[in-house]
Amino acid sequence: MPSTPPPPAEGEGGGGGEPVLLTPGPLTTRPETRAAMDRDWGSRDAAFIELTARVRRRLLALANAGDAFTCVPMQGSGTFAVEAQLGTLVPRDGHLLILVGGAYGRRMAEICRRAGRAHSVLETGEAVPPTAVAVTARLEAEPAVTDVALVHCETTTGILNPLARIAAAVSEAGRRLHVDAMSSFGGIPIDLARLPLASLAASANKCLESVPGVGFVVARTDHLAQCAGNAHAVSLDLHAQWTGLEANGQWRFTPPTQVLAALDGALDALDGEGGVAGRFARYWETCRTLVDGLRGLGFETLLEDAVQAPIIVTFRAPADAAWDFQTFYDRLAARGFVIYPGKLAQAESFRVGCIGAFRADTMTHFVEAAAAVLREMGVASGAPGSLPQDRPSV
Numbered sequence: 001m002p003s004t005p006p007p008p009a010e011g012e013g014g015g016g017g018e019p020v021l022l023t024p025g026p027l028t029t030r031p032e033t034r035a036a037m038d039r040d041w042g043s044r045d046a047a048f049i050e051l052t053a054r055v056r057r058r059l060l061a062l063a064n065a066g067d068a069f070t071c072v073p074m075q076g077s078g079t080f081a082v083e084a085q086l087g088t089l090v091p092r093d094g095h096l097l098i099l100v101g102g103a104y105g106r107r108m109a110e111i112c113r114r115a116g117r118a119h120s121v122l123e124t125g126e127a128v129p130p131t132a133v134a135v136t137a138r139l140e141a142e143p144a145v146t147d148v149a150l151v152h153c154e155t156t157t158g159i160l161n162p163l164a165r166i167a168a169a170v171s172e173a174g175r176r177l178h179v180d181a182m183s184s185f186g187g188i189p190i191d192l193a194r195l196p197l198a199s200l201a202a203s204a205n206k207c208l209e210s211v212p213g214v215g216f217v218v219a220r221t222d223h224l225a226q227c228a229g230n231a232h233a234v235s236l237d238l239h240a241q242w243t244g245l246e247a248n249g250q251w252r253f254t255p256p257t258q259v260l261a262a263l264d265g266a267l268d269a270l271d272g273e274g275g276v277a278g279r280f281a282r283y284w285e286t287c288r289t290l291v292d293g294l295r296g297l298g299f300e301t302l303l304e305d306a307v308q309a310p311i312i313v314t315f316r317a318p319a320d321a322a323w324d325f326q327t328f329y330d331r332l333a334a335r336g337f338v339i340y341p342g343k344l345a346q347a348e349s350f351r352v353g354c355i356g357a358f359r360a361d362t363m364t365h366f367v368e369a370a371a372a373v374l375r376e377m378g379v380a381s382g383a384p385g386s387l388p389q390d391r392p393s394v
Helices: 031-035 046-062 078-089 103-115 132-141 163-172 238-248 257-272 275-295 325-334 360-377
Strands: 069-075 095-100 118-123 147-151 176-180 199-203 214-220 312-316 349-353
Touching (some): 046 214, 069 078, 103 147, 214 257
Parallel strands (some): 095 147, 176 199
């Protein structure tokens, strides 16, 4: 685990009476990122065309993508990008195997149902990552599968799935892998020169620490070039968006101009922090401060440390009769910290994000605030009861 991280610059998020968003995005941003939105852009003006081209180049460079890939930005949230990714890059006569370990894998399955794409699911428990062995076995059993989809970091729990091993297994089986890197891109190293991926989708408002409103897909150019007519929706046609950008640098429909400018500014901040490696180190320091602090209050994490990503952490709810999540949430919010409710099917929980423009010392203050709130509520310990099937060993 990395040790001392490079800190963000002075004056970053959470100051000026604004809450610190300990959420998986939208999240706390730097003043400089927000200030980048303080001008108007003509969507067909040469300056904005260059801004779009520059952001596309910078996003490719973050993943060491090289000449084999292209970056296609899309208006909307990350789900818009994932729906464009799957709806365009999976052939209409193809079959997608979705590796499901939480809500976002299940959302992929819903996208396929709505788009009329043949698909099947390989589901693990919410605290258990998929294995390359299981994927290989499933692909041998289902020769109709042409493509596989994986959520790299599933924010339902905060689990970090084994991308490199899954990618190798899928490639060896002669299939294409599409990755939802929404909660990892920019904060966890991804090297496309070494990973046999067909595509990944991400958005501006998570580890890139920008504002919501734009997602993007990084795709192998040779595969994307073969996908004309695949898309099930006009506005989510990734191939059409790409060909338009390549032809004249312009978006097909009204682009989120100020949002793209904010992303360009946020990429400046990422460069100043030492790139993805520097941000990864800071996130780990923040995550360890959070986990150690709340464990000191009796809380237990859902996940074993071996599969925990430094992005968002799921904590099991206390068994104490005085516990009430909404009270805990409201009193933390009054102290300037906004957390996230849990999203588990099996037990009550809550989540705390480690990403955003703040340092580990901010998380120390959060732990102190959590301790004070527990005392006010009369909760003696954060220790949970047992799950119906207690946390598996991983």
